[in-house]
Amino acid sequence: MGKLSTHVLDTTHGKPAAGMKIELFRIERKGRPCFGPSPATLKGKLDEALLEGDDLLSGMYELVFHVGDYFAHIGATPQRPRFWIV
DSSP states (O other), X not given: XXXXXXXXXXXXXXXXXXXXXXXXXXXXXXXXXXXXXXXXXXXXXXXXXXXXXXXXOSSEEEEEEOHHHHHHHTTOXXXXXXXXXX
């Protein structure tokens, strides 16, 4: 059984990005249903898979990491703009 998860690291400070909010959207003709949000744990991982089992369907997805909010929360001065498109 497959599953989709992620691991997020704060490479600026050399540690896991604990608490960063992560959202997964499925791109559909009718809209963008959201699976989440899921905060990263102290190790930068998720407690549960974003999708797994019968919910893990082929398609187009968007994974959103709330990087600007994370840096603001830890008191770091984020670069402008506060988003990255990869």
